[in-house]
């Protein structure tokens with residue numbers, strides 16, 4: 001056993017600031033409130049229900065993660081956030097239509113008390129939306145300063161010891177790294193000059209990171225994942241994670257694909273199509289926002305299947321991803337995957353998956369876990385990219401020169417080994433010779 005890392009205790013209140021109080025955020029907040037009241041269980045959340053095996057298989061030690069590392073209790077969480085619409089969290093949750101009225105009414109007062117702060121928003125980056133609750137400023141630096149003031153006020157007003165920020169706003173248009181993203185200095189100049197290469201989500205990321213606050217990007221758009229933010233995070237000690245939560249079809253992809261590869265089954269084609277009818281679907285109906293999502297969804301298979309190592313199995317893979325906006329379905333998405341595979345001697349087979357999923361139900365435990373684990377990372381003085389949180393994302397943040405790890409099972413092992421490492425417990429390699437020697 002090694003010494004482990006010194007972990008500051010989770011004392012006092014933790015503020016979770018959510019950018020965008022839409023389907024994902026309101027399902028998370030209402031869910032936490034319902035769970036706190038004992039009305040429902042935190043299904044899908046590792047921080048609330050997961051366990052971690054310690055020592056040998058014969059030791060019988062598998063504490064829950066929340067007993068093993070000091071996480072903030074749900075009762076000590078305070079929620080806040082920004083949105084371009086003025087609806088309070090109760091109204092926004094009703095509008096999102098994910099949770100039943102019966103449940104929402106049981107937590108109505110707490111939800112209604114959460115009112116969105118005016119947002120930093122520019123239609124240039126989310127073309128299908130417009131709303132009235134938006135800040136005005138002389139340039140993007142001024143807007144960032146207003147966000148910093150919001151964060152400080154929220155923290156003081158709610159008596160929070162610590163704060164984390166999660167971008168759960170709409171998917172912005174596809175962007176690539178620009179010169180103003182390269183250094184803190186260039187970025188700050190870009191803010192002063194309102195450089196168009198700085199979308200709204202980056203202004204939030206900048207505000208959080210310059211305050212030393214952990215920042216997660218739950219969406220696929222380019223936000224905290226640029227050199228300037230990494231440099232800033234190093235300076236201020238902010239842990240970072242993202243991008244694009246792994247829910248729905250991509251979650252299933254990262255469960256099935258490692259299994260096919262493990263058995264060296266070839267894949268000739270993977271056709272994925274979805275219908276969804278929530279506001280996220282409406283935003284993704286814009287080709288520029290869809291491109292951001294498409295890039296994030298498509299990279300997953302290449303990294304898992306490694307065609308460069310297995311050219312006979314995966315070199316000619318046709319991977320197609322479609323998302324269609326179809327209002328009658330609301331948040332209840334339906335996904336179809338047709339997978340053309342081949343086995344021994346090249347004989348062809350097919351696998352069909354029809355997933356009737358609920359996007360925000362799969363996303364809410366991720367938002368909760370990511371917020372709690374980022375706060376833990378901050379208290380462990382682990383700043384910058386948190387690769388151990390790759391488990392939760394479709395396009396995990398990773399250091400330059402490394403390929404991202406997409407295999408869900410390797411990601412889970414990495415996450416649990418990081419927890420063991422923090423506590424000075426032996427890492428588990430699954431070698432298992434000791435049981436036979």
Ligand SMILES: NC(=O)c1ccc[n+]([C@@H]2O[C@H](COP(=O)([O-])OP(=O)(O)OC[C@H]3O[C@@H](n4cnc5c(N)ncnc54)[C@H](O)[C@@H]3O)[C@@H](O)[C@H]2O)c1
Nearest residue numbers: 020022023024083119169170171219245247279280359363
């Ligand atoms: N639901 C999932 O399973 C899932 C999975 C992965 C990623 N995501 C991403 O998470 C994000 C949120 O998803 P959702 O289903 O809650 O969408 P949603 O449309 O219900 O909510 C997004 C909210 O963000 C607000 N918003 C947009 N720009 C903003 C800004 N600049 N500042 C403040 N608020 C802003 C919108 O007004 C809206 O209320 C989307 O980008 C989506 O692609 C969702």
